[in-house]
Amino acid sequence: MAVKKVTAFVGSARKGHTYQAVRSFCDRLEAAGDVRTEIVSLSDYRIETCRGCKACFTRGEDRCPLADDRDALIALMLASDGVVFASPNYSFQVSGLMKCFLDRLGYVFHRPCFHGKTFTSIVVQGVHGGGKIVKYLDFVGMGLGFTVVKGTFSTAFDPMTAKEERKRDATLSKQAEKYLRQLACPAGRVPGLFELMIFRYARTSMSIELDDSNRDYRYYRDRGWFDSAYYYPTKLGFAKRMAGGLFDSLFAGMSKARAS
Ligand SMILES: Cc1cc2nc3c(=O)[nH]c(=O)nc-3n(C[C@H](O)[C@H](O)[C@H](O)COP(=O)(O)O)c2cc1C
Structure with a gap:
């Protein structure tokens, strides 16, 4: 198999539990030998708040009045065979940073362009609500055109316990196995x-x-x-x-x- 590129987008402004979960997932992918991963912290990029003019929908994304790093982030996705969206649970949803990013991709739901690429989500919660966020992110992945491998969530409040870490890594191991299987067969699957x-x-x-x-x-x-x-x-x-x-x-x- 040719080397596959996977880019993970992290919606936490710090290198905390979400980043660590993504690192653990990416290490597992790379251990397979023919996968190269890159972790992108969304906080390193300029992501403006969508103004809601809908010019991207009707006239084209090039008509967006905002000048931020949207296109650079999309270029990273287009250059990847697989993508991961990862977010902490903030107030029972994705972080504001991740949501701003998703809003900037709003026109792609109208004009999906990521067919044949593999997607999954990784969520870290403090106590409760991670499952619904995973479902949301997986739905977003499908809407953007990706082939979705069901995402997972783990629990980590500060400090993360050794037991929580073991549980997280066991979950991410299984997720990585499924992700690798999908990554190996990029032909679009029969839709549900x-x-x-x-x-x-x-x-x-x-x-x-x-x-x-x-x-x-x-x-x-x-x-x-x-x-x-x-x-x-x-x-x-x-x-x-x-x-x-x-x-x-x-x-x-x-x-x-x-x-x-
Ligand atoms: C502003 C804020 C809101 C949060 N809201 C929730 C929440 O609604 N439910 C929950 O289970 N954890 C919540 N948490 C806890 C985080 O999801 C948890 O600590 C996570 O591990 C943080 O990820 P990070 O280390 O990558 O920043 C919140 C944390 C912050 C900072």
């Missing part, structure tokens, strides 16, 4: 029903409600997504082909009703 539904919803509503003055519309049109079964070539079984047809009709009806 929910992923298929999201694709059909997006493309059907765009084709009916938008036109080529809109950046999302042009992105879908240029990739042939208005006519394809999914974002990338894939073999849908009979049931999914039927479901896809139903989704198309259902969402077309909804879009036409909205437009009338």
Whole structure:
């Protein structure tokens, strides 16, 4: 296998428990021999707060009025075979730093571009709530186009106990094994029903409600997504082909009703 590049983005402003968890995960990936990892602390980058103008959605990401490091961070992801989003639990959600970063990626949910790349999430909580944050980050990964390996969370308050550390490392070991397996087969996997539904919803509503003055519309049109079964070539079984047809009709009806 050619050497694979994995970049982990850490949403804690300090080199604390989240960084350590990511370090432990990356060490396990590198122990496999043909993986090179890089840990990126989001706090080392300038990430502005989205102003909500939606220029990125309609006119294109190059029309964003903010001048920060968004594109440098996206370039790091595009140059990677795998990506990790890691965050501490702050007030029962990802950290503000991580959330600002995700908001800056908002247009990518409209125009996913990370297909064929592997994703997972790592969360560290003090007491409670990490599981929901993992689910949130994994959902974000799917929305951005990644193939998601289920994320994990661990518990660490200061100081982290030896028992907590052992438990964290055992969890991260299993996560790393699954991640490596996915990393080794980057061909897009057959989508689940929910992923298929999201694709059909997006493309059907765009084709009916938008036109080529809109950046999302042009992105879908240029990739042939208005006519394809999914974002990338894939073999849908009979049931999914039927479901896809139903989704198309259902969402077309909804879009036409909205437009009338
Ligand atoms: C501002 C702030 C808010 C936090 N909120 C929560 C919380 O809602 N639930 C929780 O379990 N832990 C919470 N914690 C604890 C952290 O998630 C925990 O200590 C974590 O290990 C910190 O990661 P770090 O060492 O990478 O900064 C909070 C910590 C801080 C600083």
